[in-house]
Amino acid sequence: METVLHLIRDIAAHEFLQRALIAGALVSLAGGIMGTLVVVNRLVFLAGGIAHAAFGGVGLASLLRLPVLPVTALFTLAAAGVMGRLALWGQVRNDTIIGALWAVGMGFGVICIELSPGYHPDLMGYLFGSILAVSRADLWLLALMDLLIVASVAGYAEELIIVSCDEEYARVVGLPVDWIRVGMLLLVSLAIIMLVRVVGLIMVIALLTIPAAAAERFTRSIRRMMAYATLYGLACTLTGLGISFVFDLASGAVIVMTAAAGYLLLMAGRRLRPDRGAA
Amino acid sequence: MPVNDTPAVLMTGVSFAFDDHPVLENIDLCIGANDFFGIIGPNGGGKTTLLKLMLGLLEPGRGRVQVFGRHPREVRDILAYVPQLAVDGGDFPITVADVVLQGRLQPRRFGFRFRAVDRRRAEEELERVGMTAYRRRPLDELSVGQRQRVFLARALCRSPRLLLLDEPTASLDAGSQTNLYEILRELNRSMGIVLVTHDIGVVSRHVRRLACVNRMLITHDEGLITPEMLEETYHCPVDLIAHGVPHRVLHDHG
Numbered sequence: 158m159e160t161v162l163h164l165i166r167d168i169a170a171h172e173f174l175q176r177a178l179i180a181g182a183l184v185s186l187a188g189g190i191m192g193t194l195v196v197v198n199r200l201v202f203l204a205g206g207i208a209h210a211a212f213g214g215v216g217l218a219s220l221l222r223l224p225v226l227p228v229t230a231l232f233t234l235a236a237a238g239v240m241g242r243l244a245l246w247g248q249v250r251n252d253t254i255i256g257a258l259w260a261v262g263m264g265f266g267v268i269c270i271e272l273s274p275g276y277h278p279d280l281m282g283y284l285f286g287s288i289l290a291v292s293r294a295d296l297w298l299l300a301l302m303d304l305l306i307v308a309s310v311a312g313y314a315e316e317l318i319i320v321s322c323d324e325e326y327a328r329v330v331g332l333p334v335d336w337i338r339v340g341m342l343l344l345v346s347l348a349i350i351m352l353v354r355v356v357g358l359i360m361v362i363a364l365l366t367i368p369a370a371a372a373e374r375f376t377r378s379i380r381r382m383m384a385y386a387t388l389y390g391l392a393c394t395l396t397g398l399g400i401s402f403v404f405d406l407a408s409g410a411v412i413v414m415t416a417a418a419g420y421l422l423l424m425a426g427r428r429l430r431p432d433r434g435a436a
Numbered sequence: 437m438p439v440n441d442t443p444a445v446l447m448t449g450v451s452f453a454f455d456d457h458p459v460l461e462n463i464d465l466c467i468g469a470n471d472f473f474g475i476i477g478p479n480g481g482g483k484t485t486l487l488k489l490m491l492g493l494l495e496p497g498r499g500r501v502q503v504f505g506r507h508p509r510e511v512r513d514i515l516a517y518v519p520q521l522a523v524d525g526g527d528f529p530i531t532v533a534d535v536v537l538q539g540r541l542q543p544r545r546f547g548f549r550f551r552a553v554d555r556r557r558a559e560e561e562l563e564r565v566g567m568t569a570y571r572r573r574p575l576d577e578l579s580v581g582q583r584q585r586v587f588l589a590r591a592l593c594r595s596p597r598l599l600l601l602d603e604p605t606a607s608l609d610a611g612s613q614t615n616l617y618e619i620l621r622e623l624n625r626s627m628g629i630v631l632v633t634h635d636i637g638v639v640s641r642h643v644r645r646l647a648c649v650n651r652m653l654i655t656h657d658e659g660l661i662t663p664e665m666l667e668e669t670y671h672c673p674v675d676l677i678a679h680g681v682p683h684r685v686l687h688d689h690g
Binding site: 316 | 531
């Protein structure tokens with residue numbers, strides 16, 4: 158109890174902690190919404206590929222001495238476009254092409270950083286997350302990306318659901334299926350860019366999948382799944398942040414472990430009460 | 437039988453190939469607006485391709501496909517399609533009621549929401565296929581036959597003039613098959629129906645007209661299956677009696 162009070166006093170005293178909490182809430186929303194679509198569309202591997210290719214953007218920003226988040230955002234969107242084009246409509250088996258671009262993006266980033274004279278950004282922050290280093294400007298950018306995601310998904314919810322659920326039917330009724338898929342992929346990329354800020358690109362996939370998987374145990378509606386996943390992500394991010402601060406551990410890693418532990422508890426809880434099946 | 441001048445489907449000299457593999461060759465086919473038309477043939481014989489040409493999902497390599505006198509894509513509002521279902525229901529998180537509602541979607545409008553009138557219509561169609569009791573159930577908990585009816589209800593929400601079904605009875609037991617055909621016969625009063633199946637036995641008892649497809653198309657306007665048709669289609673003699681099909685199926689639709 159004393160620890161919790163201590164933590165609350167620290168949060169009140171330190172602006173960087175307040176910013177971390179706000180950032181955690183903002184990325185949970187993006188992760189909950191887009192994670193749900195990633196999971197039901199089986200795009201987990203593609204999302205992992207986009208996240209790792211994003212490192213190329215980090216390297217490029219460092220080489221050109223430009224602000225990291227905007228450059229990484231643009232680079233990641235471009236990488237997602239290329240990957241989506243090749244993986245969803247190409248001739249090559251799609252996991253092959255994703256796997257290749259996954260590594261090519263990282264390799265490009267590493268070379269860019271080596272070529273950058275003198276100044277090296279906090280690489281570990283992009284690999285493992287740096288929610289405690291979020292700036293005020295970052296918060297505005299995260300909020301803007303959230304707004305874009307929420308507005309797009311809310312505006313085309315039925316279309317996104319039908320394309321995810323039954324693509325052939327979507328084509329029969331005349332939906333622009335390919336454009337909807339491209340749009341979905343770009344929104345997934347936005348969510349990834351946001352989540353990288355919190356848990357880093359190596360662990361980003363955990364916050365796209367675990368909250369959605371946990372949410373799916375409670376509902377058979379995509380909309381509710383998005384809401385529950387957001388709440389679950391929020392709970393894990395805040396709890397994880399608290400634990401990492403108290404025990405002085407890497408926040409990204411602790412958040413991911415918290416999410417996984419929570420999921421295991423949910424599964425165990427369900428097993429103990431078989432009257433409420435996974436329906 | 438009511439007369440309608442424009443045929444529901446008119447195919448003239450249609451050929452289709454995947455890469456260099458011809459799937460359909462020189463197909464001529466005319467399906468009336470009130471037909472109950474069965475298309476049978478072996479697996480890989482081009483049945484599904486034929487349906488997809490009618491739906492405008494595929495474009496013919498040669499020849500012309502017209503649906504109600506227009507390009508299929510121009511009349512998609514009055515076409516409805518019930519896809520072939522896998523035994524495994526997938527695991528997409530959606531309820532029966534929400535699947536049927538999809539039939540009421542008006543595409544390309546930002547912020548589209550289903551309204552009370554859409555929900556009422558979805559309920560009516562669920563009632564028509566006898567699935568009202570399942571409306572809140574997750575789709576993936578249903579049997580193939582039940583899902584089939586849910587997708588039929590979704591198709592009917594579009595108020596189609598032509599209903600296309602791909603292997604609707606593939607995984608159904610005899611009782612469910614009969615049930616489905618009773619629903620289809622009732623629907624046939626107000627719309628044309630085309631159904632594709634490899635199930636020769638059942639289909640011939642219910643459809644008005646029949647065609648066999650195996651790259652080429654052989655039609656039989658009386659809804660009869662003759663040994664010659666099957667032999668030509670399957671490229672080997674088929675013993676009708678041994679397969680439980682009456683040698684001549686009585687045409688009882690007048």
